[in-house]
Amino acid sequence: MDWTFNLPVKLEFGIGKRKNLKSYIDSIGGTKGVLVCDGIFADNGVADDFVEMSEGALVAVFSDIRPNPTTANVNACVKVMREVGADFAVALGGGSSMDCCKAACAIAKGSSDIEPYHFKEKEISADEVIPMIAVATTSGTASEVTNIAVLTNTDVSLKRPMNNPAMYAKIAVIDPELTLSVPPRVTASTGLDVLAHAVESFWARDYQPVCSACSLHSARLVFKWLEKAYNEPSNLEAREKMAEASIVAGVAFSHPRTTSSHACSFPLTNLYHVPHGEACAFTLDYFMRLIAERGDEDGRVLGFARDCGFASIEAMADEITALKKRMGMRTTLSEIGCTTEEEIRNITKISISEALIKNFPLDLTEEDIYNMYVVLK
Numbered sequence: 001m002d003w004t005f006n007l008p009v010k011l012e013f014g015i016g017k018r019k020n021l022k023s024y025i026d027s028i029g030g031t032k033g034v035l036v037c038d039g040i041f042a043d044n045g046v047a048d049d050f051v052e053m054s055e056g057a058l059v060a061v062f063s064d065i066r067p068n069p070t071t072a073n074v075n076a077c078v079k080v081m082r083e084v085g086a087d088f089a090v091a092l093g094g095g096s097s098m099d100c101c102k103a104a105c106a107i108a109k110g111s112s113d114i115e116p117y118h119f120k121e122k123e124i125s126a127d128e129v130i131p132m133i134a135v136a137t138t139s140g141t142a143s144e145v146t147n148i149a150v151l152t153n154t155d156v157s158l159k160r161p162m163n164n165p166a167m168y169a170k171i172a173v174i175d176p177e178l179t180l181s182v183p184p185r186v187t188a189s190t191g192l193d194v195l196a197h198a199v200e201s202f203w204a205r206d207y208q209p210v211c212s213a214c215s216l217h218s219a220r221l222v223f224k225w226l227e228k229a230y231n232e233p234s235n236l237e238a239r240e241k242m243a244e245a246s247i248v249a250g251v252a253f254s255h256p257r258t259t260s261s262h263a264c265s266f267p268l269t270n271l272y273h274v275p276h277g278e279a280c281a282f283t284l285d286y287f288m289r290l291i292a293e294r295g296d297e298d299g300r301v302l303g304f305a306r307d308c309g310f311a312s313i314e315a316m317a318d319e320i321t322a323l324k325k326r327m328g329m330r331t332t333l334s335e336i337g338c339t340t341e342e343e344i345r346n347i348t349k350i351s352i353s354e355a356l357i358k359n360f361p362l363d364l365t366e367e368d369i370y371n372m373y374v375v376l377k
Contacts, residue, residue, distance in 0.1 A: 001208070001209075003208035003209070003210075003255075004255075005208065005210045005211070005255060007145070007251060007254055008165075008168050009144075009145050009168050009169050009170070009171070009172050010170065010171045010172070011145070011171075011172050011174065011247065012024070012171060012172065012173045012174065013174045013243070013244070013247065014174075014175065014176075015175060015176055015177050015236070015240065016175060016177065017173050017174070017175040018050075018053070018135055018173055018175040018177075018178060019053065020173075021050060021053040021054055021090070021133075021135075021173075022053060022054055022055050022057065024133050024171050024173065025054060025057045025088065025090075025133065027171070028088055028131045028133065028170045028171065029087075029088075029131075030057055030087060030088035030131070030133075031057060031087055031088075032057065032059050032084060032085060032086055032087055032088075033054070033057055033058050033059065033086050033087065033088040033089055033090060034058070034059070034060045034061070034062055034077075034080055034081050034084065034086045034089045034090075035047055035050055035051060035054075035058045035060070035061045035062070035089070035090050035092060036062050036063075036065070036077055036089055036090065036091045036092070036093075036097055036100060036101035036104065037050075037061065037062075037063050037065075037091070037092040037093050037097050038063065038065065038092070038093035038094065038096065038097050038137070039063045039064070039065065041063065041092055041093065041137075042061055042063035046092070047061050047063065047092070050090065050092060050135075054090075057088075058090060059084050059086075060080055060083075060084045060086070062076070062077045062080045062081075064076055064077075065077075065093075065096050065097055065100045066096070067096050067275070068096065068150070068152050068159065068269055068270075068276065069096045069097075069099050069100040069103075069149075069150075069151055069152070070151065070152050070153065070154050071113070071114050071115050071118055071151050071152070071153045071154075072154065073100050074100055074103045074104050074114040074151060075113045075114055077100055077101065077104040078104045078107060078108055078113070078114070081104060081105075081108040081130070082108065082109075086108060086130055087130055087131075088130055088131050088132065088133070089101050089104070089105050089108075089130060089131075089132050089133075090132070090133045090134075090135060091132060091133070091134045091135065091144070091169070092135045092137060093135075093136075093137050093138070094136070094137060094138035094140060094141055094143075094190065095138070095140065095141030095143040095150075095276065098134055098136075098141065098143035098144055098149075099143055099148075099149035099150055099151065100149070100151075101132055101134070102132060102143070102147070102148075102149045102167045102169070103117075103118075103149040103151060103162065103167070105129060105130050105131070105132045105167070106124045106128065106129050106149075106164060106166055106167050107124065107128050107129075108128065108129070108130045109127065109128045109129065109130060110125070110128035114151070115153065117162060118151055118153060118158075118160070118162050120162075123164075124164045124166050124167070126166060129166045131169075131170045132169045132170060133169060133170060133171045133172075133173065134169040134171070134172045134173065135173040135175070135178070136172070136173070136174050136175075136178070136179075136243070136246070136247075137178040137179060137182070138179060138182055138186065138190045138246075139176075139179055139182075139187075139190055139191060139194060139229075139239070139242035139243045139245065139246040140189070140190025140191060140193040140194055140246055140276075140277055141190065141193060141246075141250075141276070141277075142194070142197060142246050142247060142249055142250025142251075142253075143250075144169055144172035144173075144174070144247070144250070145169070145172050145247060145250035145251060145254065146163075146168075146250055146253070146254055147163050147164060147165055147166075147167040147168045147254075148161050148162070148163040148167070149161065149162055149163070149167060150276075152270060157270065159266050159269065159270040160266075172247070174243050174246075174247050175243075176236065176239045176240040176242075176243040177236070177239075179239045179242070179243060180233065180234060180236065180239060182233070183233070184230050184231075184233060184327075185327075185328065186275075187226075187229050187230050187233065187242075188226070188230050188277075188278075188327035188328065188329060189275040189276070189277035189278040189281075189329070190246075190277045191222060191226040191229065191230070191242055191245075191277070192226075192277045192278060192280065192281035192284075192323075192324065192327075192329065193276060193277030193280055193281070194218060194222050194226075194242070194245050194246045194249045194277075195218075195219060195222045195223075195226070195249075195281065195284070195320070196258065196261050196262065196277070196280035196281055196284050197215075197218070197249035197250065197252060197253045197258060198214075198215045198216070198218040198219040198222065198245075198249045198252055198253075199215070199219060199284060199288070199304075200253065200256075200258040200259040200260070200261055200262060200284075200359075201214075201215045201249070201252040201253035201256045201257070201258065202215035202216065202219075202252070202256075202300075202301070202304055203259065203291065203300070203301055203304075203360075203361050204253075204256035204257060204258070204259050204359045204360075204361070205256075205259075205358075205359050205360070205361055206255065206256045206257065206359060207256045208255060208256065210255075211251065211252045211253070211254065211255050211256050212252075214248045214249065214251045214252035215249070215252040215253075215304075216304060216307055216308070217245075217248050218245045218246075218248040218249035218252055219245075219249075219304070219308050220307070220308050220309070221241050221242070221244060221245035221248075222242070222245050223308055223309065223319070224241070225238050225241040225242050225245065226242060226245075226323070227323065227326065227327065229241075229242045230327050256359070257356065257359055258280075258356055258359070259287075259356055259357070259359040259360040259361075260283065260287050260356065260357055260359075260360040260364065261280045261281070261282075261283045261284045261287055262280055262356050263351055263354035263355075263356040263357040263360075264279075264282070264283045264347075264351040264354075264357075264369070264372075265279035265280045265282070265283075266279075266350065266351070266354055267346070267347040267350040267351060268282060268336065268338075268347070271338075271346075271347065272336045272337055272338055274330070274336050278329050278330065281320070281324055281329060282329075282330070282331070282376070283372065283376070284320055285317040285318075285320040285321045285324075286317075286372050286375065286376065287360065287372075288301070288313055288316060288317040288320070289313070289314060289317045290362065290368075290372075291313060291361065291362065292312070292313035292314050292317070294362065295361055295362040296313065301313055304316075331376070332376055332377065333373060333376055333377045334377060338373075339377075344370065344373045344374065344377065345370070347373060348366060348369045348370040348373055349366065351369050352364065352365075352366045352369050357369075
């Protein structure tokens, strides 16, 4: 097996780490920056706290970001960065603010909008990029440690990832205290996204040993701590363990990437507005059973299941199904509003066309995906 590993992001993990913000800014040479954050933080005073902690280095706040950020959100963010002459940015929030900020930082010193890059018509140039510090407030996407931004172009109904080495944050700050206010349903969805990252990166065609070790560590933490964080939102130990699971899963999929469940999540989110983590988990247990049925020839996934405390792949899949139901996640297409034959055929075509589908260890046909959705109807 030939493989490489490179993660050019400095990780700062621990309770209270956010309070060192000014030292992080100084370490990257930042003098004039933009805080890019979820709207709730602009409203509840948290953004003001970060501006104060920056000691004058953060000169503007951008918070006009919708869940599953759009290319229009990125363009608006870039406009603010260019207007103030920003030489760095701080992203505060979950995957939406992180992805928006990464894409904006990648072109901040240029003159173009984001669409040509998103359509892969134009390559990011190093002289257009400004550095970014990512401060996570959810335990889920691990966007703070990846070079991927998933954006939606609403003009053409296209949701797709873009990635480039220039889109890595310089520093990722993971302070579990920032996750204490996350509501239970978001805790469930983002936590299941962590599990999808861990599992999919392990069985991915492009798996490698460093990332596989991280996959297993993360999955074991999720199985032990997610439901506790969901049921006991103020349990700081559970929050800390899920924050650890999230960032380690981010390392896990940084190279192998994700696979089929993420590919199938795109139409569920784009067309039916299912939150990203819930959408990824929607098919995770199905694909797990598919591997058990016809594709675990070397026993890797069975070993993974056993190392997570399960007797079989099927038992692990059963627990994921039960976990989703215990946390109020939807498990059928009818629950999300996808009910007609035409709709099922449509999401099938979109799912099978996604590049990530090819990273699944089994060759999948359009009929395979259709049959899955029929079972999940």
